[in-house]
Amino acid sequence: MPNWGDLTRAAGGAPVTIPRDPARDAARDELLKADYHRHDPSLQERVLDWIGDRLGDALDTVAGNGTSGTTGLILFLVIAALIGGALWWRLGAPRRAARTIQPVFGTAGPRSAAQYRAEAERHAAAGQWPQAVREQMRALVRALEERTLLDTRPGRTADEAAAEAGRALPEHAAALAAAARSFDDIAYGERTADQAAYRLLHDLDRALERTRPALTPVPVPVPAQAQGGAA
Incomplete structure (x- = not known):
């Protein structure tokens, strides 16, 4: 008696027997077609599902189901x-890591502090706060360079400028560090720029103009006779 799974019908209706191996190959080829797999989970989804299952098992173990607490903690x-590695693979490195290499001035040509200030005010008048913040920070740094409180160095980051300027203007060191953090947060999209952020940089820029740098006193050598007293 023929296997019903190996029968088809010819055009005239008569049954035709197909050998088992070709039938199996034909069925496998049919099932490999993309139409049958459009809704299959992706590789990333399968990896995350597997990790989720293992995390569930680890939580059960930590709760005391079958293993000691120490072993469960290690598994957890x-x-x-x-999970951390999977998220890193899926989402990439945090954006903040790029802050160590992005300079304040970017690739723009050299401009004066007055030009940066005028550009910042133009953006502020139009309510374009991200652009206003960037130009005002550039004005602040350029003004310090023009006063030779900072050396003119391409590629300087906001954090570097704040740290170096804080040594020359110690009473504004904290405000400079806060301004650099605000600039970075806005430049990297972690914070929405607003009028308050612009005014912080604007007012600090004006305050720095009125501040004289701290002068480090040069020690005067004391004669040996003065140190030891009269002979």
Whole structure:
């Protein structure tokens, strides 16, 4: 008696027997077609599902189901590390890491502090706060360079400028550091620019103009006789 799975019908209706191996190959080829797999989970989804299952198992273990608490804790930490690696792979490195290489001035040509200030005021008048913040920070740094409180150096970041200027203007060191953080947060999209952020930089720029740098006193050598007293 023929296997019903190996029968088809010819054009005239008579049954035709197909050998088992060609039938199996034909069925496998049919199932490999993309139409049957359009809704299959992606590789990333399968990896995340697997990690989720392992995390669930680890949480059950930590709760005391079948293993000691120490072993469960180790398993939990391993699974947590796997999740962290998967998120890093999926989302990439944090954006803040790029701050160490992005300069304040970018690739723009050399301009004066007055030009940067005028550009910042133009953006502020139009309510374009991100642009106003960037130009005002550039004006602040350029003004310090023009006063030779900072050396003119391409590629300087906002954090570097704030740290170097804070040594020359110690009473404004904290405000400079806060301004650099605000500039970075806005430049990298982690914070929405607004009028308050612009006014912070604007007012600090004006305050720095009125501040004289701290002068480090040069020690005067004391004669040996004065140190030891009269002979």
